Amino acid sequence: MKIVVVAGARPNFMKVAPIIEALKKQQAIDPALELLLVHTGQHYDEQMSRAFFNDLGLPRPDVDLEVGSGTHAEQTGRVMIAFEALLLERKPDWVVVVGDVNSTVACALAAKKLCIKVAHVEAGLRSRDWTMPEEVNRVVTDVLCDALFTTDTLASDNLRREGVEPAKIHFVGNVMIDTLLKHHVRAQALRQWEDLGLARRGYGVVTLHRPSNVDAPEEFKKIVDALDVVQDELALVFPVHPRTRRMAENFGLWNRLQGMKNLRLLAPLGYLQMLSLTGSAALILTDSGGLQEEAVVLGVPCITLRPNTERPITIAVGANQLVDNDTDAIVAAVRCKLAAAGGTFRRPEKWDGQAAHRIVQILLNS
Ligand code: UD1
Numbered sequence: 001m002k003i004v005v006v007a008g009a010r011p012n013f014m015k016v017a018p019i020i021e022a023l024k025k026q027q028a029i030d031p032a033l034e035l036l037l038v039h040t041g042q043h044y045d046e047q048m049s050r051a052f053f054n055d056l057g058l059p060r061p062d063v064d065l066e067v068g069s070g071t072h073a074e075q076t077g078r079v080m081i082a083f084e085a086l087l088l089e090r091k092p093d094w095v096v097v098v099g100d101v102n103s104t105v106a107c108a109l110a111a112k113k114l115c116i117k118v119a120h121v122e123a124g125l126r127s128r129d130w131t132m133p134e135e136v137n138r139v140v141t142d143v144l145c146d147a148l149f150t151t152d153t154l155a156s157d158n159l160r161r162e163g164v165e166p167a168k169i170h171f172v173g174n175v176m177i178d179t180l181l182k183h184h185v186r187a188q189a190l191r192q193w194e195d196l197g198l199a200r201r202g203y204g205v206v207t208l209h210r211p212s213n214v215d216a217p218e219e220f221k222k223i224v225d226a227l228d229v230v231q232d233e234l235a236l237v238f239p240v241h242p243r244t245r246r247m248a249e250n251f252g253l254w255n256r257l258q259g260m261k262n263l264r265l266l267a268p269l270g271y272l273q274m275l276s277l278t279g280s281a282a283l284i285l286t287d288s289g290g291l292q293e294e295a296v297v298l299g300v301p302c303i304t305l306r307p308n309t310e311r312p313i314t315i316a317v318g319a320n321q322l323v324d325n326d327t328d329a330i331v332a333a334v335r336c337k338l339a340a341a342g343g344t345f346r347r348p349e350k351w352d353g354q355a356a357h358r359i360v361q362i363l364l365n366s
Contacts, residue, residue: 001033002092008040008103011290013052015098018178018356026360040079040103041066051270079106087114094363098122100134105141112144121175123148124155125310149359152313152348172358173350176290177297181353187275196264204234204283209241213287217251219325224253226330231262237277239266283337292320299344301337319345
């Protein structure tokens with residue numbers, strides 16, 4: 001059997017790492033199993049890509065399609081063209097895609113048109129918000145796939161409701177949590193907060209990159225206003241995505257952020273540095289999808305700066321709260337979370353470090 005595993009952007013790397021590890025273990029038993037790791041090159045900066053390969057012990061990609069940045073159509077189209085050529089040459093039995101980025105949908109579409117079987121890891125998540133490019137990517141990818149691996153039963157229910165054949169749906173758990181559990185102790189030992197002069201549980205971590213928050217100046221400003229108030233009450237650490245920095249500079253918000261004395265702006269962090277900081281934070285303020293899930297297992301309360309989430313299980317277990325883009329609402333939510341004791345949250349079923357193993361067993365028996 002020949003399997004191609006695709007990674008394209010930062011949130012993909014921690015999801016493919018345990019799958020590659022499980023496939024390599026299987027290869028040691030069965031040398032006939034062929035494995036190809038393809039990087040589309042959607043993310044390419046050292047800190048957005050290579051740092052993750054190093055931290056996660058991922059092998060160098062066998063192929064890098066080097067597509068780079070562009071509009072949605074440009075980026076998706078470039079991945080499709082380059083990936084189709086690779087598929088025609090290598091003729092795999094399965095293509096495995098993860099998450100919801102442009103590379104995910106592009107590779108699924110190119111493979112399916114060549115009648116190559118496609119598996120989607122993290123299938124069935126739905127925000128029902130069609131203004132999010134990721135929602136388009138999720139729905140289109142799922143419709144194409146032959147195997148749909150879900151992180152929770154709510155996602156499996158979504159797929160069944162959409163008419164997906166039940167035999168294609170496999171509830172396997174969360175590969176991103178496989179990676180977190182593997183690296184958590186090592187990350188905490190780094191004690192990144194000390195390097196910043198902060199106390200364990202004495203700071204909040206902020207991440208922002210959604211176009212809906214950072215591409216519109218009024219929306220971005222409301223969040224910056226809230227951060228200004230919050231940083232007076234709780235030290236904040238803010239690793240800044242390249243898109244967010246560019247927008248902050250364009251909108252004249254960068255100088256303001258730089259001027260906040262209790263908010264530290266950082267370049268994007270590698271996986272271990274970030275996990276070190278989030279694992280010992282008092283609070284996470286984010287618009288990321290993955291951080292909402294990581295917060296559950298880390299036992300750190302999360303405030304999500306979005307009107308909806310494709311990951312409602314994080315709310316159901318009490319770890320996550322959605323807050324609209326309103327300065328007062330954000331500040332009130334932070335105060336409320338800080339007043340409540342932090343704690344442990346119920347960990348969803350099968351978020352146990354074995355998701356990738358389950359996926360590989362299903363693929364090999366297909
Ligand atoms: C992408 C994903 C998003 C994911 C996010 C994580 C899509 C539609 N979006 O958004 O789901 O949550 O990654 O980071 O796939 N840039 C760099 N260096 C890089 C990569 C990007 O400077 O290595 C800059 C470029 O200016 C680029 C911009 O960031 O235009 C946006 O990158 P892009 O991959 O298009 O989308 P993200 O916002 O990163």
